[in-house]
Amino acid sequence: MTDKIKIESFSLLYNDRTESLRNINLDIEANQITVLFGPAGGGKSSLLRSINRLNDPDEILSMSGSILLDGENILDPKTDLISLRRRVGMVFARPVVLPMSIRKNITFGLEVMGERNYAKLSDAVERSLIQAALFDEIKDRLDDQAIALSGGQQQRLCIARTLALEPEVLLLDEPTSGLDPISTGKIETSLQLLKKAYTIILVPHSVQQAARTADNAAFFLQGDLVEYAKGKILFTSPHEKRTDDYVTGRFG
Numbered sequence: 001m002t003d004k005i006k007i008e009s010f011s012l013l014y015n016d017r018t019e020s021l022r023n024i025n026l027d028i029e030a031n032q033i034t035v036l037f038g039p040a041g042g043g044k045s046s047l048l049r050s051i052n053r054l055n056d057p058d059e060i061l062s063m064s065g066s067i068l069l070d071g072e073n074i075l076d077p078k079t080d081l082i083s084l085r086r087r088v089g090m091v092f093a094r095p096v097v098l099p100m101s102i103r104k105n106i107t108f109g110l111e112v113m114g115e116r117n118y119a120k121l122s123d124a125v126e127r128s129l130i131q132a133a134l135f136d137e138i139k140d141r142l143d144d145q146a147i148a149l150s151g152g153q154q155q156r157l158c159i160a161r162t163l164a165l166e167p168e169v170l171l172l173d174e175p176t177s178g179l180d181p182i183s184t185g186k187i188e189t190s191l192q193l194l195k196k197a198y199t200i201i202l203v204p205h206s207v208q209q210a211a212r213t214a215d216n217a218a219f220f221l222q223g224d225l226v227e228y229a230k231g232k233i234l235f236t237s238p239h240e241k242r243t244d245d246y247v248t249g250r251f252g
Contacts, residue, residue: 004030004169004199005051010065012046012055020223021046024065028216033191033200035214035231037207038246042220044203048171051201052090053081069169086113089167093174093205095154097146102138105146105157106164113165124164131197132160133190152183159187169199177205188213207247211235219243 005028012021021043028034036044049055051067053074066073074084098105106128107121115121125142129135134156138149146157155175162170172191176184191200191213204210210217214231219240227240238244245251 001029001032003027004070005201006066006068006071007047008066008068010047010050010063010067012043012050012063013061014059015061016059021050022223024225026218026225026228028199028201030199031195031197032215033195033202033213035202035204035210035217036220037204037210037217038220038226039222039251041222043223044220045173047220048090048173048201048203050075051169052088052171053079053084054090086165087167088169088171089162089165090171090173091155091158091162091175093177095151095158097149097154097157100146101143102146102149102157103142106161109161109165128160128163129157131163131190131194132156133186134160150183152179152186155179155183156187156190159190163194163198167198169201170194172200172202174203174205176209184209207235207249211247219246221246 007024007026010021010024014020024047036047038044046055051074063075067075069087098108100108103125106125110121110124126135129138134153137153146154149157159175176187188209191202194200202213204213211231214235216228217231217234218228219226219234221242227234227238227243229238234243235247238247
């Protein structure tokens with residue numbers, strides 16, 4: 001496997017000194033699901049936001065190291081953030097749909113970037129909805145308001161909206177935390193298909209989800225990367241006692 005992202009000696013400290021990251025070294029393999037898991041406050045979401053350059057500079061006391069995307073350091077001040085965020089898409093825990101139709105929710109980003117070809121926009125709608133395992137449920141309702149969808153459908157619509165831009169990397173921050181088991185299962189199934197075309201980094205909402213979805217898994221604790229291994233190894237025979245204690249429910 002080739003590495004899509006290389007995180008090298010990355011440290012982050014906020015002004016209020018919360019959720020810092022210390023000397024993180026992590027290789028993210030292309031076309032795999034890499035899971036970042038651990039107790040709240042460990043720095044998982046901060047790392048996701050750093051990969052997408054979404055951290056507020058005014059809140060950062062210090063930051064060092066590098067995050068390489070295909071060999072280019074995205075932390076370089078000269079990085080084109082619009083281009084970066086098209087290559088690296090992010091989906092948050094709470095679905096935020098735009099106050100417009102289902103169709104327009106998906107085409108909005110493409111239209112902002114100048115796409116006006118109706119056929120291309122229509123193809124993007126169908127493709128991304130199929131990838132997000134939503135097309136069959138709403139294919140006859142594309143002109144309905146997106147807010148009318150269920151919570152699980154709204155989350156999958158947010159995933160589809162991100163996929164419409166054809167990113168190379170998909171960041172998911174607890175995307176199923178508020179969903180029922182059926183919707184959660186649909187998203188987890190779609191992720192296994194999506195990794196054939198995308199590199200996926202997932203912060204799961206539970207250890208069980210981490211174990212179900214991970215090709216590779218990284219355990220974070222209070223800003224430290226404690227252990228990183230293949231998912232099948234880390235969740236069955238971790239090397240670090242702290243990882244084993246967390247995976248087996250002794251703390252957290």
